[in-house]
Amino acid sequence: MSHLTLRHRLLLLTLLPSALIAIVLVGYFTYSGIRTLEGELQAKGMATVRYLAPVSEYGIIAGQLESLHGLAQATVQESGVKAAVIVNQKGRTIAVSGRVSLAADELRRTMSEPTQIGETEHWIAFGAPVKRSISESDVLFEPSVGSKALPPEIIGHVFVEFDKTELANRQRQLLQRGLMIVLSGLLILAALAIAMADNLARPVMRLVQAIHGMSSGRLDTRVPANTSGEIGILENGFNEMAAHIEEVHFSMQSRIEEATAQLAFQARHDALTGLLNRREFEHRLEKALASVQAGGEEFAVLFLDLDRFKQVNDNCGYLAGDELLRQMSLLFQGRLREEDTLARLGGDEFSIMLANCSGPRANQVAEDICGLAAAYRFIWQDKVFAIGTSIGLTTVNRKVRNINEVLAAGDAACHRAKESGRNRVCEQEAQLSPDRRQETSNWASRIANALADDRLLVEAMPLRALQHPSGSHLVELTARLNEPGQPPVTLSALSDAAERYDLAPAIDQRLIETAIAALARAKNQQKLLHCLVPLSRASVGNRDTVDFITRNLSSRNLPGNRLCFVFSEDTLTLLTSQAMEFSRQMRALGCQIGLDDFGGGLSSFTHLRSITPSYVKLSRSLTRELGGNRASTALLRAVQEITADQDIHTIADGVDDLDTLEQLRSLGIDFAEGKAVAPSEPFEVWLEGAVMRSA
Numbered sequence: 001m002s003h004l005t006l007r008h009r010l011l012l013l014t015l016l017p018s019a020l021i022a023i024v025l026v027g028y029f030t031y032s033g034i035r036t037l038e039g040e041l042q043a044k045g046m047a048t049v050r051y052l053a054p055v056s057e058y059g060i061i062a063g064q065l066e067s068l069h070g071l072a073q074a075t076v077q078e079s080g081v082k083a084a085v086i087v088n089q090k091g092r093t094i095a096v097s098g099r100v101s102l103a104a105d106e107l108r109r110t111m112s113e114p115t116q117i118g119e120t121e122h123w124i125a126f127g128a129p130v131k132r133s134i135s136e137s138d139v140l141f142e143p144s145v146g147s148k149a150l151p152p153e154i155i156g157h158v159f160v161e162f163d164k165t166e167l168a169n170r171q172r173q174l175l176q177r178g179l180m181i182v183l184s185g186l187l188i189l190a191a192l193a194i195a196m197a198d199n200l201a202r203p204v205m206r207l208v209q210a211i212h213g214m215s216s217g218r219l220d221t222r223v224p225a226n227t228s229g230e231i232g233i234l235e236n237g238f239n240e241m242a243a244h245i246e247e248v249h250f251s252m253q254s255r256i257e258e259a260t261a262q263l264a265f266q267a268r269h270d271a272l273t274g275l276l277n278r279r280e281f282e283h284r285l286e287k288a289l290a291s292v293q294a295g296g297e298e299f300a301v302l303f304l305d306l307d308r309f310k311q312v313n314d315n316c317g318y319l320a321g322d323e324l325l326r327q328m329s330l331l332f333q334g335r336l337r338e339e340d341t342l343a344r345l346g347g348d349e350f351s352i353m354l355a356n357c358s359g360p361r362a363n364q365v366a367e368d369i370c371g372l373a374a375a376y377r378f379i380w381q382d383k384v385f386a387i388g389t390s391i392g393l394t395t396v397n398r399k400v401r402n403i404n405e406v407l408a409a410g411d412a413a414c415h416r417a418k419e420s421g422r423n424r425v426c427e428q429e430a431q432l433s434p435d436r437r438q439e440t441s442n443w444a445s446r447i448a449n450a451l452a453d454d455r456l457l458v459e460a461m462p463l464r465a466l467q468h469p470s471g472s473h474l475v476e477l478t479a480r481l482n483e484p485g486q487p488p489v490t491l492s493a494l495s496d497a498a499e500r501y502d503l504a505p506a507i508d509q510r511l512i513e514t515a516i517a518a519l520a521r522a523k524n525q526q527k528l529l530h531c532l533v534p535l536s537r538a539s540v541g542n543r544d545t546v547d548f549i550t551r552n553l554s555s556r557n558l559p560g561n562r563l564c565f566v567f568s569e570d571t572l573t574l575l576t577s578q579a580m581e582f583s584r585q586m587r588a589l590g591c592q593i594g595l596d597d598f599g600g601g602l603s604s605f606t607h608l609r610s611i612t613p614s615y616v617k618l619s620r621s622l623t624r625e626l627g628g629n630r631a632s633t634a635l636l637r638a639v640q641e642i643t644a645d646q647d648i649h650t651i652a653d654g655v656d657d658l659d660t661l662e663q664l665r666s667l668g669i670d671f672a673e674g675k676a677v678a679p680s681e682p683f684e685v686w687l688e689g690a691v692m693r694s695a
Contacts, residue, residue: 023182030178034171041080041124041167042116045160048075049114049128052158056086056130060094060156068095075160082123083161086130089154101125101161111157123161130156203227207238219246270344272322273329281343281351285403288353289396298397300362302352302369303410304332307388307422308570309348312378315574320380328387331376335369351410358395366391366425371624374423383573386597386619388423390414394430405430421490443497450481451506457482458514460686462678463532463651466665472528473691476566476673477511477683495536504536509548515563518687520556527691532564532594532615537571541578546585559590564615566594572607583611594651599639608646616643617651618669626663633667640668 052075059068068086075084076098083098091108101123109117114128131152206223213221221242225235268280276284288299306328313321325348332350333342341353352369354362373389392413396406413428420426450456456479463474481489491507498504515531522529539545553560565586572579572595583593594615595607599622608616622636643650652664655674664672 023185026178026181026185030174033174037167037170037174041162041164044080045116045124045126045162046114048078048081048160049126049158052084052086052160053114053128053130054133056095056156056158057133060086060088060130061132065094069097071095072097080162080166081160082163083159085159086156087159088156091157094156098161102159107157107159109157110154112154117159121164123164125159125161127157127159129154130158203231203235207234210238210242214242214245219249273326273344275329275333275350276341276343278343278345281341281345281353282403282407284341285353285406288355289400289403289406292396292400293398297356298358298395299356300354300358300365300393300395301406301410302354302362302366303345303392303394303414304350304352304369304373304389305391305414305418306348306373307390307418308385309387311570311574312380312385312387316380316383323380324378324385324387327378328373328376328389331372332369335365335372358397362393362395363425363427366393370423370425374620374624385573386570390417390422391425392417393425393427395427396430400430418496419489419493421492422496444501444503446481446483447494447498447501447503447507450483451503451510455482456480456507456510458511458683459680460683460690461653461673461680462686462690463671463673464677465670466661466672467668467670472530472562473522473694474530474532474671475683475686476532476534477515478534478680479507479511491534499536499538502538504538505542505545508533508535508539508545512549513552514683516552516556516558518683518691519562520558521687522691523558525692527694529691530562530564532566534596535565535567535571537567537575540567540571540582541575546582549586549591550589553589560586561590561592564592564594566596566615566617568596569598569607572611576610580610583613599635605642608643608648612646613648615649615651615671617653620654623652623654623660623664626660633663636669637667644668 052071056068056071058064059071072084072086072095075081081098083100083102084096085093085100085102085107086095087093087107091110093107101120102118102125106117106125109127111117111127111129114126116124117127118125132155133152210221210223219242222239223235225232225239227235268276270277285301288296292298306324309321309324312324325344329342329344329350332352336342336352337355339355340357341355343351343353345351354365357365370389370391373387376387378385378387392410392415394406394409394413400406409428409430413426416428417424417426459478459480461476461478463476465474479491479494481494483489494507495504498507511533515533519529519531535545549560553563567579586593592614593611594617595611595613596617597619598607598616599619607613618636618639622632622639624632626632626636640650649670650668651671651673652669653673655661655664655672655676658676661672661676
């Protein structure tokens, strides 16, 4: 067989399908035999009950129990029968023989034809009705009803149980014979396969050894081409391929080096933004820390977390989120020096290492980047998003032992910046335990416990009329989370966390209840009070909010004209139809609508037509550089003129100095709030002092 070609050897392989077909046929006939044995048992059982039922008729009618017992015993004597039972018309057993396995409910079962009534692994049972025969004499003496004959009367039932042990033994024997046949066939096929493998193995093994030689670097490896047929063609082809590989080996070295350099770049950089990744940033941070410990200059590290990145992802998809990350990376890079290091740590988190920069200089850079992020507007299709970023700042000096302290301190400072109201800078020394953030970030339980224990402090932020004195007290409600041993958490940070755990409506309801209770108290004392209540996105999109407001106003018999509900432009952009419907229902109650963070984008003016608010709170990006930036002043003046034409009152918040307050007054802004107007204080204290005790 050593001179046979591969084609001839393949012809031998056609024997294998024949053998497999034989195995399949043996298995098929074995399976058919097993099914036939089961069918024979079922046929025998049906024949037995069909025979026993008419034989038992006379004994049941005559009440001859002994003859019925004799029939049952005779039936049990049959091969395979383990029990026989005869019951009367009422389902009462009148004759039984053998070990009965059927339950009492099965013996009282009524049937009209012989049938199989039960089967387990060890036995199978059949039953048949015993029908009373109608003789010709019965027809003569019993009057017929119409032309239809009455069905025979069922006067009892017979049940026969068969033992499946003999059936199982015969099936086992049949299966064993089938397995022996299959095993014999497999042995024959194995012998044939071994013979063919021995014939094919030698030239194939030479090829395998040659391939191992090539893979180990011996490019001059060749195989003897002394085999005929297709294997010989493979041997010649391998030799030609080996010669070609040897020729191009040296040209591949340069390409490998280029690919290695590219992989090294990808290992150190983020694929989406092209910035350094976390691993490379930590590596450079370690080198910079070693330099500081050796006597080099101190440096600062900024940790940045985008504030509204999740809203972009949720409402516009991941493509928009990826584009936002690319744009923000370019925005941050434009503010930095060449020696500074910007990296993307993952998700929406960035980090900046400011070389030879610490103290006030580093804080100024962080504030500048925070201002850039706050003023930036991300546009995707027909949606405009205000982003912002929370920044944690930490300085690296000789006291720092390892980069874990830097990472933990920066992360904790960034987290505190978010809790303090987002879009701000917080500084932290590199001495905080890495577990600090984990201990303080269990928002779900913290918020739920605060609501249950009444630790949510509702505060008042009074508004001052800048143009015309108002006889009414105008106040905006806010809230702060006070916890023992923890810094206070502002309402903006609290709402972000509460929305993730579906707890924002509960906080909003607390503010609504407080405002309506204050309006009722002021009405009883004949005091003029007007309350602005901020609402989260979850409450605006929830139909239960309208019902809650309606019930509270009705319970205190109050109109809604002294109540204004304020929500952000982002809410109106993302939930346009829900926000418009909410505004319509509130105006039906007499309430007013306010729009927060107004004027940050060109889409703001379209919102004035969609919900027609009574108040707009100006975006801080318009008032932050007031006086020092002519463009900001001109834009603010234009916003004021447009809103005044539509009889909409403007509110400037965060006014902390008197100069800004006077500039806002000269521009025609209607109301202001902030430290320059009045500090925030507990709402009950303010209500009692500023409203109830006022003349």
